[in-house]
Amino acid sequence: MRTTKLAIVVSHPIPYYTPVLRELAKSIRLKVFYTAGDEQFYDHGFQKNIQWDTDLLQGYDHQFLTNTGRQNPYLHFFRIKNPDAIKAITLFNPQHLLIYGWAYYSHLSIIRHFKNKVKISFRGDSNLLNNSSGIKNLFKRIVLRWVYKHIDQAFFTGTHSKTYFKEYGLKEPQLFFAPHAIDNHKFAAISASSEKQTLRDKLGLKDDHILILFTGKFNPNKNPQLLLNAFLRIKSANLTLLFVGGGIQEHQLKETVREHQNSKIHFLPFQNQDSMPGIYQACDLFCMPSNHESWGLAINEAMAAGKAILASDHIGCAIDLIRESNGKTFKRGDINDLQKKLALLTTSKSDLIKRGLASKALIAKWDFSTQIKNILYAFK
Structure with missing residues (x-):
């Protein structure tokens, strides 16, 4: 050989x-x-x-x-x-x-x-x-x-x-x-738990609070605006949304947040690979609302960190990695379906934990x- x-x-x-x-x-x-x-x-x-x-x-x-x-x-x-x-x-x-x-x-x-x-x-x-x-x-x-x-x-x-x-x-x-x-082990590492707690403390989150995470490029295909708009429709003091990344829609997203004066929506700039395990572990639900993805490796990362998944049905990995046991998919570009699935998945923190464990088991293969x-x- x-x-x-x-x-x-x-x-x-x-x-x-x-x-x-x-x-x-x-x-x-x-x-x-x-x-x-x-x-x-x-x-x-x-x-x-x-x-x-x-x-x-x-x-x-x-x-x-x-x-x-x-x-x-x-x-x-x-x-x-x-x-x-x-x-x-x-x-x-x-x-x-x-x-x-x-x-x-x-x-x-x-x-x-x-x-x-x-x-x-x-x-x-x-x-x-x-x-x-x-x-x-x-x-x-x-x-x-x-x-x-x-x-x-x-x-x-x-x-x-x-x-x-x-x-x-x-x-x-x-x-x-x-x-x-x-690297499944990297994103599941216990060593990231301190970064996880640091971020949750920085965002002012209690243990029972649910954090929804978007990571990636802020552009029309990734569709963070759809997620933001759906989140703004849900009236719950127990939910927080975090955007991590950057791109051409950053100003537009932040302007929307300012208009709604919503203190439950936060932004972090692009983060390098060593910072990401702690960020994934800090969240309770990872959302990828893209119009299209050939695969969607961020879903692999979130699953390795033991997180529930909500994603568009036009993401390549959805058919292989998303089951009823670990998350849900919504119809691409459909804000009503996204809002419905988002509300359903965030009704119970304990349910999200169970789905996260299922994610970790699925991604191991x-x-x-x-x-x-x-x-x-x-x-x-």
Whole structure:
């Protein structure tokens, strides 16, 4: 197994990928090629440069490729162009090539160049939940079937992801399960309990008080405004809402709170990974009201922290991770349904605790070890 050489192509260092890369490097010879360049990563959703608080590069071989596409920051496909990519990967001389995402000029060029030269694998978490009918969807179908004809196998992240790959031409023997996962132990750590209590004290919450949490980008797709509006409809002195993150709707959200003079709604700026376990543990219910998510890894994190979940039915992980035992889903964009489910879930703190325990049990099966084992199996 150690003689196997695997080249991995991904845009930039990502906390959810690093543990997998480190473990894979113990079993096979791999090199990761980062295509977005080695400059500080700017997240357009959070509208800020992201500097992670953990070392994402230690424990595996990697190379930052030259990216000449930065002059096209708003043209997604052309945002990544690497004139040195083909040469660098060829020099490494891999037997297998794993691509994370195809929708960049450079990534698609790499796939096309190495077709029939090495075994090409693809990992993605797209789904069909946001598909529309008509000419646009027909064109999309033609393009995606053409793209996926260039790969030999794909790693799907969950039920909707597998359906997506089959829709665009891949067959069962080409598909391998590589579940979206996070460090479950980190988010369940008892050591985060002090941060949990510090935050609840800061917000003035008593033990029986229920805290609803939203984390992520403040933008129309994530739809924090819908959650805010639904919360404002519920008249309960026992409920508090906390928004953690940032983005283009931040001013609008805060203005709405000021207009209603509601002291039960709070904001925290973007928090790095080491701060998040305590924040999740401080809440009683985690809500993701997005119009669409390919997966929704924050739900993994909240479940690992032992929290009940309320999410839109257009979130990729909902079909796999949300059961009656640990939470509920609501109809996308439907404020009445969201308000109803929000009120129902927050009637009992003890019920939320039971649902949180169910979340922790469910998410235990969605871990890095399953992903690593199946990736290694596919490269035999």
